[in-house]
Amino acid sequence: MADTLLCLNSGSSSLKFGLYERDDGLALRARGKIEKIGIEPYLLAKSADGEVIAERRWAKAEDMSHESLLAELLAGIEARIGHDLVGVGHRVVHGGANHAEPVRVTQALLTELARYNPLAPLHQPHNLSAIHAVAALRPGIAQVAVFDTAFHQTQPPVATRIALPRHIIDEGVRRYGFHGISYEYVAQQLGGLDPALLGGRVIAAHLGNGASLCAMQAGRSIDTTMGFTALDGLVMGSRCGNIDPGVLLYLFQQDGMDAARVENLLYRESGLLGVSGLSSDMRTLFDSDAPAAKEAIELFVYRVARESGALIASLGGLDGIVFTAGIGENSPEIRSLICARLSFLGIELDEAANRANAAVISTPASRIAVRVIPTDEERMIALHTDALLTREAA
Numbered sequence: 001m002a003d004t005l006l007c008l009n010s011g012s013s014s015l016k017f018g019l020y021e022r023d024d025g026l027a028l029r030a031r032g033k034i035e036k037i038g039i040e041p042y043l044l045a046k047s048a049d050g051e052v053i054a055e056r057r058w059a060k061a062e063d064m065s066h067e068s069l070l071a072e073l074l075a076g077i078e079a080r081i082g083h084d085l086v087g088v089g090h091r092v093v094h095g096g097a098n099h100a101e102p103v104r105v106t107q108a109l110l111t112e113l114a115r116y117n118p119l120a121p122l123h124q125p126h127n128l129s130a131i132h133a134v135a136a137l138r139p140g141i142a143q144v145a146v147f148d149t150a151f152h153q154t155q156p157p158v159a160t161r162i163a164l165p166r167h168i169i170d171e172g173v174r175r176y177g178f179h180g181i182s183y184e185y186v187a188q189q190l191g192g193l194d195p196a197l198l199g200g201r202v203i204a205a206h207l208g209n210g211a212s213l214c215a216m217q218a219g220r221s222i223d224t225t226m227g228f229t230a231l232d233g234l235v236m237g238s239r240c241g242n243i244d245p246g247v248l249l250y251l252f253q254q255d256g257m258d259a260a261r262v263e264n265l266l267y268r269e270s271g272l273l274g275v276s277g278l279s280s281d282m283r284t285l286f287d288s289d290a291p292a293a294k295e296a297i298e299l300f301v302y303r304v305a306r307e308s309g310a311l312i313a314s315l316g317g318l319d320g321i322v323f324t325a326g327i328g329e330n331s332p333e334i335r336s337l338i339c340a341r342l343s344f345l346g347i348e349l350d351e352a353a354n355r356a357n358a359a360v361i362s363t364p365a366s367r368i369a370v371r372v373i374p375t376d377e378e379r380m381i382a383l384h385t386d387a388l389l390t391r392e393a394a
C-alpha cells in the first residue's frame with residue numbers, strides 16, 4: 001500500500017493542497033485549491049498531468065467552515081487513494097525565533113505558535129485552524145509544521161536587529177523574514193540548474209500577492225525585505241510594505257484610528273489596492289487605463305528596485321536575480337521594468353526570452369544572470385514532512 005502525504009497551505013479564504021506518494025520519489029498525485037471560503041466555496045483538483053479530477057461548488061446554505069470543508073476534502077482524498085493518509089504537512093507562516101527546522105505538531109507547539117497570531121493576522125490563525133481541524137477529524141495522523149520564517153534563521157544578527165530599546169528587543173521584536181518555504185525551494189532548484197550561481201550572491205524575488213526579496217549568499221538567506229511581520233518591505237497586493245513609523249503615529253493621533261482600524265488599513269486596504277483604488281491584482285491593473293493603476297505599477301517596480309539596492313549592499317555585490325511567484329513567473333512587463341531600473345548593474349535582458357517566460361532571461365553578455373524559477377511551496381512542505389517522518393521512523 002502506497003504511503004500518501006497531504007500538504008496544506010491554508011489562508012483566510014483559500015486552502016491549497018498537494019497530494020504526494022512517498023515511495024515514488026514524492027511523486028505528485030494531485031493538487032488543487034478550495035477558493036472563496038466563507039462566500040461560495042469552490043473546489044478544483046487536478047491530477048499531476050493537469051486533468052480535472054474533482055470540481056465542486058458549495059451552496060450558500062451548507063456548512064462552509066474550514067473544518068467542514070477539510071472533512072469533505074479528507075474523505076474525498078481517502079476514498080480516491082483507497083487508504084488513510086500517513087501524514088499532513090502544513091505551511092505555518094510564523095515560527096518565531098525558536099524554529100529553524102520543521103517540527104512535529106504537538107499541543108505545546110500549537111500554544112506557542114498561537115502567540116504569533118497578531119504578527120501575521122492574514123495567515124497564522126488560518127494555518128493553525130487547519131492543523132486543529134485535521135487533529136479533530138483524524139486524531140491519530142502525524143502532522144508537521146513547516147515554517148516560512150525558518151529559512152531566514154541564517155541571517156546575521158545585525159540583519160535581524162531593530163533599533164529599539166533592549167527591553168523591547170528582548171521580547172522578540174526583531175526581523176524574522178517570510179516566504180522562506182518558497183525561497184528554500186527556489187534555492188534547491190537553482191542548485192540543480194546553476195550551482196555556480198547558487199554559490200554566489202543572488203537576489204530571489206518572490207513577487208506574488210505577498211511580495212518580498214531575499215538576499216542569498218551561497219544559498220543561504222543573509223537578509224530579506226520582510227521583517228517582524230509580513231507587512232514590511234515591498235508594496236504588495238493589499239499590504240503597504242515599509243513605511244515611516246511616523247505615519248502610524250499620525251493615523252493614531254490625528255485621524256483617531258484605533259489599532260484594529262490601522263491593522264485593517266495596513267494589511268487589507270493598502271498596497272496596489274490602496275494606490276490604484278481599483279484592485280490588488282496585478283493583471284487587473286495592467287488591463288486598466290486608469291492613471292492610478294499605472295501609478296500603482298510604477299510604485300511596485302520602483303520599490304523592488306530600491307529594496308534590491310539595499311540587499312546588494314548587504315551582499316556586497318550581485319551575481320544573479322531569480323524571479324518567482326505569480327507576478328515574478330508570469331509578468332514579462334514587470335520583470336523588464338525592474339531590470340531596466342537595475343540596468344546600471346550591467347543587466348542585459350533577452351527580451352524575447354523574457355516574453356516567453358524562459359528559464360534564463362538575461363543575454364550571455366549580461367553581467368548579472370537573470371532567471372525565472374517557478375516556485376512550489378507545497379512540494380517543499382512535502383519534502384520536509386517526508387524527511388521528518390523518515391527520521392522519526394529510523
Ligand code: AMP
Binds near residue numbers: 207286326
Ligand atoms: P500569487 O500570490 O503568487 O498567486 O500571485 C498572484 C499575483 O500574480 C496577482 O497579482 C496576479 O495578478 C499576478 N499574476 C499572475 N499572472 C500574471 C500575469 N500574466 N501578468 C501579471 N501578473 C500576473
